[in-house]
Amino acid sequence: MFWTVWWNILDFMIVFLIILSSVIPYIGQRREIFAVIRVIRAFRILRSVSSLTSLNVVTHTMVKSLGDMLNILFVLILFMFVMAIAGVTLFDISELETGHFQTTFDAWFVLFVCVTQDGWVSIMDEFRPDADDRSINCCCSRRQS
Numbered sequence: 001m002f003w004t005v006w007w008n009i010l011d012f013m014i015v016f017l018i019i020l021s022s023v024i025p026y027i028g029q030r031r032e033i034f035a036v037i038r039v040i041r042a043f044r045i046l047r048s049v050s051s052l053t054s055l056n057v058v059t060h061t062m063v064k065s066l067g068d069m070l071n072i073l074f075v076l077i078l079f080m081f082v083m084a085i086a087g088v089t090l091f092d093i094s095e096l097e098t099g100h101f102q103t104t105f106d107a108w109f110v111l112f113v114c115v116t117q118d119g120w121v122s123i124m125d126e127f128r129p130d131a132d133d134r135s136i137n138c139c140c141s142r143r144q145s
Contacts, residue, residue, distance in 0.1 A: 007047045014040055080115070084108035098126050 002008050017040070049059050084107035091101040100110045100123065114120045 007050075011044060011047070014044060076115075080108055080111045084111055087111070100126070 049055050081104070084104050087107040087110070088101050088104055091107075099106065101107045110123055113123060
């Protein structure tokens with residue numbers, strides 16, 4: 001009876017692999033596999049989805065909207081690719097002295113960083129002409145007469 005339920009088999013495999021990873025601390029160069037196995041522990045929470053009806057509704061809605069979200073993601077990637085081509089065409093000039101627009105992938109990565117807003121300040125600083133001689137309180141450093 002235990003082995004006929006899919007959740008029990010999944011739980012057994014996860015627990016078995018976790019115990020195996022702690023018993024065998026080092027196996028050649030394949031230590032990354034055990035890190036992945038430890039991440040699989042998060043899938044044990046999926047068992048509670050079937051028991052809670054409200055969580056089941058939320059999960060079902062998310063799965064149904066996955067196709068539409070992938071379409072939106074595809075349109076965003078396509079738009080960013082077009083803008084990356086435009087960036088390579090417009091900004092690949094020697095006066096900028098940056099390597100961000102050498103290839104289309106580099107330009108797409110700059111757009112990705114700006115869309116996610118993670119690290120865009122360092123990219124912006126490379127385009128400033130006085131990147132080494134700026135102060136944070138530039139508006140407060142003026143002398144008041």
